[in-house]
Amino acid sequence: MKKDFIALGFLIIFSTATWANPAYETAINNALSWLNQAQNQDGSWGSSDSIKMLYTSEAVLALRANNKINDAYYRGITWLENHASQNIDYKARRILALAVHGDNLLTDTQYLQLAQQVSSPGNNGWGLSPFYNGSAIDSSLALLAYSELNETNNVQLALDFLKAIQLTDVANQEQGWSLGQGTTSDIITTSQITQVLIKYLSTDPTLSTNIANAITTLTAKVAGSTTNVVKGYAALALLRDNPTSVTALSSLDELLLTQSGVDGSWEQDEYTTSVIVRALSAANGTDVSSSLTPVHIPDAKLRAAINNNLGK
Numbered sequence: 009m010k011k012d013f014i015a016l017g018f019l020i021i022f023s024t025a026t027w028a029n030p031a032y033e034t035a036i037n038n039a040l041s042w043l044n045q046a047q048n049q050d051g052s053w054g055s056s057d058s059i060k061m062l063y064t065s066e067a068v069l070a071l072r073a074n075n076k077i078n079d080a081y082y083r084g085i086t087w088l089e090n091h092a093s094q095n096i097d098y099k100a101r102r103i104l105a106l107a108v109h110g111d112n113l114l115t116d117t118q119y120l121q122l123a124q125q126v127s128s129p130g131n132n133g134w135g136l137s138p139f140y141n142g143s144a145i146d147s148s149l150a151l152l153a154y155s156e157l158n159e160t161n162n163v164q165l166a167l168d169f170l171k172a173i174q175l176t177d178v179a180n181q182e183q184g185w186s187l188g189q190g191t192t193s194d195i196i197t198t199s200q201i202t203q204v205l206i207k208y209l210s211t212d213p214t215l216s217t218n219i220a221n222a223i224t225t226l227t228a229k230v231a232g233s234t235t236n237v238v239k240g241y242a243a244l245a246l247l248r249d250n251p252t253s254v255t256a257l258s259s260l261d262e263l264l265l266t267q268s269g270v271d272g273s274w275e276q277d278e279y280t281t282s283v284i285v286r287a288l289s290a291a292n293g294t295d296v297s298s299s300l301t302p303v304h305i306p307d308a309k310l311r312a313a314i315n316n317n318l319g320k
Contacts, residue, residue, distance in 0.1 A: 038272025051083035065101040070282035100149035107156035132165035144185040183221035199245035240284035
């Protein structure tokens, strides 16, 4: 289905999928409505300063995944623009939220470049800070940020690090990534890394084996007793690999049953709700965040006039 909108001589075409699942669409709309209401007055999400970067970046991604470039989105962007972190995890998430928006992220990029453990044999990833050895989750987030920035500096070293620390216990279907030095696959970490490897598959075809092993592990581990946020993360990774993943769609159907019928959230938690919204968006074919093309209009008056016509 296509809707045409003409403003000031510009023809803007919005395309939406015709095969969208109505139940998913309703769940997404209810969840986003709750997210808008749950936003803090300063534009952030989250109940404390320690989690605002995590919650706000994820909420912005959820809104963008559904092309909800609204007041809540811009207030979230503004908060992120005015807050920084020396934490690799949060710095990478901030980049993921702001890169498509067109912000100057040179300082953040340079920080990531300097923080990578390029001189540590076999440990060429990122840790929580430049003073930590590389970890699976921090390295995956930094690589995701790099992909948004089209940054290639020492990327292969980090990919090789992730390949080297993947678990190899085939008998127990433990072929994901653990937290720390564990021997059990952590589903969120494995889901995050799987999405990263899928993004870099075209530059390193050998990643196909790592991805296949991770998918096997996720498929085996995602069960009815898994928490909502874990199901959301796993579903998103499985859908990135296969848009018709039976395991992912089954998890999403289970998540619909746990969504609050009162406010549309999951657990009244902005982070959990945002992650699940992104997974539902991927399943519904409405995840437009990866295909958006930024349009920058330097003339402030023209930009204001277009925004006014678009109701923004």
